[in-house]
Amino acid sequence: MTQRAQRRVTKTAAMTAQTVVDGSAARAVRPEPVAASELPELDSRQRVTLSLVPRINETNKRSMLVMVIALVVVAFSVIVTLVLMNTSVAQRQYDIVSLRNQERVLSQENQALLKEAQSLSAPQALAKKAKALGLVAPGAPGLVDLNDNSITKSADKAVEAEGNSANYATLPLPGQSIREKAKADTKKSESKAPVPTVGNASKDDAKPATDSADSKNSTKSVVKDETATRKIADDGRPVFKDSELNGGTIPAPMIKSPTN
Amino acid sequence: MSSTALDTAKKRMRFLLILSLAALLAIAGRLFWVQGINASTVADAAQADRQREEVIAPTRGSIVDRNGTLLAVSVDRYDLVIDQRDQRDQFRRAKRDGTNGSEFIGWDQAVKELAQILDQDPAELATSVQPQDGAKPKGYVVLAKGVTPEVKNEVMEVGIPRLSPLLRSERQYPQGVIAGPLLGFVRNSEDQTSVVGAEGLELSQEKHLKGTEGSRKIEVSADGVRIPVTEVEETPAVNGQDVMLTIDSDVNYVAQREAEKKQKQFNAQWVSVVVQEVKTGKILAIGDSAQLDPNDPGATDPEFRRSVSITRAFEPGSTGKAAIFAAAIDQGAVTPKTELRVPNKYTVTKETINDSLPHDTFDMTAAGVFARSYNTGTVMVGNKLTKKQRYDYMRKFGLGSPIYLGLNGASAGQLAKPENWDRRQQYTTMFGQGYSQTVLHTASIFQTLANGGERIAPSLIEGYKNDDGSVTEPDPSKTSRVVKKETAKEMLKIMEGVVESGTGTKMKIPGYRVGGKTGTGQAASDKGYDGYSYSFAGVAPLDDPQYVVVATMYRPQGSWKNFSVADTFTEVMSHVLNTYNVPPSSTKSEAYDVFVGKEQKKPW
Structure with a gap:
């Protein structure tokens, strides 16, 4: 009992004697519970050094520094990686855009080339080229009977270019306007309108439109000639050909869709 | 400092404190609202603001x-x-010669x-x-x-x-x-x-x-x-x-070229050539004399911006006899060898039927009547059937209803009901007058006869190719039996007679057996019959019919004696046969005699 009372007193004394603060760190002031039998000497002058963390020696200090540097490096590399990834993603996006554009350009080029190839291989274009090369349509083919090795029909000779009935270059080529042709046709139909005086006009209209360039030029020149050499009658009015006047009638308006 | 002043200061401080707290609370509340409760709405609004939909x-x-x-x-x-x-007088641009730098122009x-x-x-x-x-x-x-x-x-x-x-x-x-x-x-x-x-x-x-x-x-x-x-x-x-078409552009080119050539030759209103596959009903080519460049449709006369072969119905003339003969043979009313005494004029129920050219009275076979295309003989053959029977056959051949190829403006032609046929019409419908049809109808009739009597509705679309390369088939063409197989076989024989010794001798193609029917029809306008149409519908090769070619010329002008679409037909047909490597015919002609008796060469 006395001991106990004494102990309490000592404790209070120890507590007050002990500094609660060590530098900036707060100390755990509560002493370890001590078994009664092992009670230290009360009057012991030497104090027990209490510490929360073990004392840092030199080697520990160095490893701490390494640790910090490593952490900084890791943090830095993470940031750098993120930035790099971000930029590369952005870069890829731009790449995609430029590749898309490239794809568009290439597909457009492809389109143009394909179209050109198709136009050049259009039947009427080939026919024109064949004609220019002097090729003519074949005659009827010969026939051989394989059963008895006899010629059942000999081949016909192809007709020479001049006399060949097949005039191949009649249809307008791809890309060539059929307006020129249409113009020529309307001129023709005008001249063939049911008018008593049609005979004189058919001469200059009856030019065959074999070569596109030729017909273009000829129609142009014909038109020019007409305007240039239009005569003025005595009464001051221009003189028109009968064909131009369409027999004095105005052609009826076209019905847009005469069918159904 | 007096106590009152201290109180005031304290009060102010307290007031400011409350005010600050209130402001803080408001901000915190707003933050809570924005970030906590209303977060998704705000995020959506921001998203919507940034987002563009292309x-x-x-x-x-x-x-x-x-x-x-x-x-x-x-x-x-x-x-x-x-x-x-906002344009300036000069502008800066990168140099065009490929060097670096820029210039002002x-x-x-x-x-x-x-x-x-x-x-x-x-x-x-x-x-x-x-x-x-x-x-x-x-x-x-x-x-x-x-x-x-x-x-x-x-x-x-x-x-x-x-x-x-x-x-x-x-x-x-x-x-x-x-x-x-x-x-x-x-x-x-x-x-x-x-x-x-x-x-x-x-x-x-x-x-x-x-x-x-x-x-x-x-x-x-x-x-x-x-x-x-x-x-x-x-x-x-x-x-x-x-869209994949059944058209062959090479064959179509030939058809167009020949049509245009023919149109120019006789200054016809239009010429149209149709090529059809016998076994499938697929259209191989439709060539019109009037050209339409779809790149510049305005350059073409509005009337010809659609194919005349489907939009223009006309009275077919003698090609229409094919349907009547097929009907008569199918019903057993006649056989190709049925003997008929064919005069130049034939009067029945007070209607006199004339042939286009005067001729002596001949003793002919029914096949001979078809070959020489005598209207009088045809009326004798057709009269063995009732009006209703003939009408039903004509309908089954596709007449009177439009042929839908996927082209708008398809004409049905005109085919009146038999009860509405007037006294003359009941006979004229036997030789292709008094009703109208398109070139495509003609092609379809001959396809039926060449295909053993089974009509396959003409089609223009082979299939649809999807983006991934797979092909979607269109609905299959309707097939229907019109005449018996034997009838169709007989019809091919009598059609061969037309080319062998009848009106179509110019339509021969070396190496192939060709059958068909010529047709000259009167073309009507408001003023009555004032023009003609010339057609030839042909099938080749007859031992195994593959292709039908129909060439029609409408309202040619000039001397009628020269009018013919023979070269148009032969040119297109021989091109088709060559293109598709059709083997030449190896069998002999099966044409029937035209006249009764030994003597076959009689004047026209």
Whole structure:
């Protein structure tokens, strides 16, 4: 009992004697519970050094520094990686855009080339080229009977270019306007309108439109000639050909869709 | 400091404290509201603000022929548009000679370069590039329409500020006039960014060709530039299906060329040639004399922007006898060898039927009547059937109802009900007058006869090619039996007689057995019958019929004695037979005798 009372007193004394603060760190002031039998000497002058963390020696200090540097490096590399990834993603996006554009350009080029190839291989274009090369349509083919090795029909000779009935270059080529042709046709139909005086006009209209360039030029020149050499009658009015006047009638308006 | 002053200060401090706390609370509350309760709404609003939705236009499907030749294709084209406002006298651009650096050029130089690239008149171009005579500058002037990407790139190199290319899709027809009236043409859509079908297959196949629009959602920053790292939500566009036709563009070219040639030769109103496959009913070619370039449909007379072979019904004349003879043989009323005494004039129920040329009275076979195309004999044959029977056969052959190929404006022709036939019409319908049909109807009748009596509805569409290369088949063509197989066989024999010793001797093709029927029909107008139509419908080779070719010339002018479509038929048919490597006929002719007795060569 006395001991106990004494102990309490000592404790209070120890507590007050002990500094609660060590530098900036707060100390755990509560002493370890001590078994009664092992009670230290009360009057012991030497104090027990209490510490929360073990004392840092030199080697520990160095490893701490390494640790910090490593952490900084890791943090830095993470940031750098993120930035790099971000930029590369952005870069890829731009790449995609430029590749898309490239794809568009290439597909457009492809389109143009394909179209050109198709136009050049259009039947009427080939026919024109064949004609220019002097090729003519074949005659009827010969026939051989394989059963008895006899010629059942000999081949016909192809007709020479001049006399060949097949005039191949009649249809307008791809890309060539059929307006020129249409113009020529309307001129023709005008001249063939049911008018008593049609005979004189058919001469200059009856030019065959074999070569596109030729017909273009000829129609142009014909038109020019007409305007240039239009005569003025005595009464001051221009003189028109009968064909131009369409027999004095105005052609009826076209019905847009005469069918159904 | 007195105690009252201290109190006031304390009060103020307390007040400020409360005020600050209240403000803090408000801010915290707002924060809680924005971040906690209303977070998704705000995020959505921000998202919506950044997000732009682009429409990805699908590519319009192509139209190709049976060999894959492109007949219609959509290509990228640009409209060049300039904004005349806020332009300076000079502008800076990268040097065009490939060296680094930039240079200043003036408008004269720019217009000169531009004119050269666009192939336009510089003076004219200058008026659109810059406002003239102090006029108010315009914000939108179109300098050129539908230029190719190369031209556009060159123009952009000139470096004119505020000159921008507008991308649009343009329809092109690389083969020009080939199959023009079948393909039809397109018009610009309402928003001017794409094209929609206006006529022909382009119109009827719109839902296949069009495709489905896709969309792309991207996020843009405040300055309108796309934020690269954001997610892109993309629904790809589904391109239109390619329409594959049964047309062979080479054969179609020959058909068109021959039709045009024939039209020019006799100055006919129109000539049309139809080529059909016997075994499948597929149309191989439809050639019209009037050419339509779908790239420039306006250049063609409106009347001929659709194929006349399906839009123009006319009285077929003698080719119509084929249906009547087939009906009579099918019903067992006559056989090809049935003997008939055929006069030049034949009067029945007070109606006198004449033949076109006067001839002696002959003792002929029924096949001979067909070969020589005598109306009198035909009426004798046809009279063995009732009106109803003949009408039913004509209907079964497809007359009186339109043939739908996927082309608009198909004519049904006119075929009155037998109870409405007047006294003369009941006889004229036997030899192809008093009712009307199109060239395609004629082709279909002969296809039926050549195909063992089974009619396969003509078709123009082989299939639809999807974006992934798979092919969707169209609905199968309707097939129907019109006459018995034996009847069809007999009909081929009597058709051979036409070419062997009848009206169609000019239609022979060396090496092949050809059968067919000529036809001269009177063409009616408001003033009565004042013109003619000339046709030949032929089948070859007769030992195993493969192709039907029908050539029709409508209202030729000039001397009628020369009128003939023989060379048109032979040219097209022999080309088809050659193209498809049809082996020549190895069997002998099976034509029947024309006349009764030994003597077969009698005057016309």
